[in-house]
Amino acid sequence: MLKTEFAPAKLNLTLEVLGRRPDGFHEIRSLVAFAKDVGDRLTLGPGRFSATETTGPFAAEIAEGNLVDKAFAAISAAVPGFEFERLTLEKILPVASGIGGGSADAAAALRLMQRTFPSASGLDYSAIGRALGADVPVCLKSRAALMTGLGEHIENVELPGDLFAVLVNPLVSVPQNKTARVFALLAAPPVTIDRVSEDSPEFSTVEQVIAYAAARGNALEKPARELFPIIDTLLSKLGQLAGSRFVQLSGAGPTCFALFDTKRAAESATAELENRHPDWWIRSTRLA
Known part of the structure; x- marks a missing residue:
C-alpha cells in the first residue's frame, strides 16, 4: 500500500x-x-x-x-x-x-x-x-x-484563516552556495547577546500580519538583490497586482511573494502573472 x-x-x-x-x-x-x-x-x-x-x-x-x-x-x-x-x-x-x-x-x-x-x-x-x-x-x-x-x-503562531499568497520564482540559475554568499554580502556584525527571545505574536486579522511583517522585513533582501537583480522586477510586478497587500523576498531568494486577503484576488493575480510571464514559476496558496 x-x-x-x-x-x-x-x-x-x-x-x-x-x-x-x-x-x-x-x-x-x-x-x-x-x-x-x-x-x-x-x-x-x-x-x-x-x-x-x-x-x-x-x-x-x-x-x-x-x-x-x-x-x-x-x-x-x-x-x-x-x-x-x-x-x-x-x-x-x-x-x-x-x-x-x-x-x-x-x-x-x-x-x-x-x-x-x-x-x-x-x-x-x-x-x-x-x-x-x-x-x-x-x-x-x-x-x-x-x-x-x-x-x-x-x-507556534496562529494566523488568520484568510491569509493568501502568490509565490513567484524567476527560474534563474542559482549557485549551490547561494545562502552562504547572501550572508557574506550581508556582513552582519557580531551578535551582542547569547539568545534573543520574544513572545509569540498574536494575529486576528490580515492587517496585523502585514503590519508585523512590514515593521521587520527580510534582512537578506538587499544582499540577495546583488546576487539576483531580477528580485527588483519580481517585487515591482507583485506590488502592482490588484489586491496585493504586501510584497517581500522569502529567505535568501530568489522566490518573492505577495500577500492577499481573499482567495479570489490571489488566484486572479496568479492568472495575470502567468499570462505576462509564462517563463516564471507562479503559484497561489493559503498560508497557515
Missing part, C-alpha cells in the same frame, strides 16, 4: 538577522508560514530503498546527497536493522529557491518514517532535524511559527 507525505513550501514572512555568532552562524528571528497546497510530495511503496527516486519538473536539479537521503541515513544509524521501502520524491518546488524545499522534503521524510515504522517512533526527531539543517525542525511541524536562535527555538 502506498503511503504519501506532503512537503509544503515555507515562507519567511519576516527574517531578522540579529548578528553573527562566535561560531560563524547567525542569530535570527523569523515569522514563518506554510503553503496549504503548494509543495513537494513523498511516496513510500513496495520495493527496497537504495536512494530516493526523484520525479517532477525540478527532478533534474536535485544534486546527489539530497536531504531526504541524509534523513534516511540518520534514521538508519539510530535504529539497528532499519529497512526502508522504495521512496519517490515528486519535486514540484524550484530547487534552492528560498522556500524551504530541501528542508521540507527532509522533514516530510522524517514524518513518513515516524508514522510508518514503530521501531523508529521513540527517536528525537527534532534533534535529527537540527542536524540536517536549520529549517528542518520548523518544517517538521509545517505550521506558522516564530523561529529564533539558529532556528531551533520554535513557538
Whole structure:
C-alpha cells in the first residue's frame, strides 16, 4: 500500500538577522508560514530503498546527497536493522529557491518514517532535524511559527484563516552556495547577546500580519538583490497586482511573494502573472 507525505513550501514572512555568532552562524528571528497546497510530495511503496527516486519538473536539479537521503541515513544509524521501502520524491518546488524545499522534503521524510515504522517512533526527531539543517525542525511541524536562535527555538503562531499568497520564482540559475554568499554580502556584525527571545505574536486579522511583517522585513533582501537583480522586477510586478497587500523576498531568494486577503484576488493575480510571464514559476496558496 502506498503511503504519501506532503512537503509544503515555507515562507519567511519576516527574517531578522540579529548578528553573527562566535561560531560563524547567525542569530535570527523569523515569522514563518506554510503553503496549504503548494509543495513537494513523498511516496513510500513496495520495493527496497537504495536512494530516493526523484520525479517532477525540478527532478533534474536535485544534486546527489539530497536531504531526504541524509534523513534516511540518520534514521538508519539510530535504529539497528532499519529497512526502508522504495521512496519517490515528486519535486514540484524550484530547487534552492528560498522556500524551504530541501528542508521540507527532509522533514516530510522524517514524518513518513515516524508514522510508518514503530521501531523508529521513540527517536528525537527534532534533534535529527537540527542536524540536517536549520529549517528542518520548523518544517517538521509545517505550521506558522516564530523561529529564533539558529532556528531551533520554535513557538507556534496562529494566523488568520484568510491569509493568501502568490509565490513567484524567476527560474534563474542559482549557485549551490547561494545562502552562504547572501550572508557574506550581508556582513552582519557580531551578535551582542547569547539568545534573543520574544513572545509569540498574536494575529486576528490580515492587517496585523502585514503590519508585523512590514515593521521587520527580510534582512537578506538587499544582499540577495546583488546576487539576483531580477528580485527588483519580481517585487515591482507583485506590488502592482490588484489586491496585493504586501510584497517581500522569502529567505535568501530568489522566490518573492505577495500577500492577499481573499482567495479570489490571489488566484486572479496568479492568472495575470502567468499570462505576462509564462517563463516564471507562479503559484497561489493559503498560508497557515
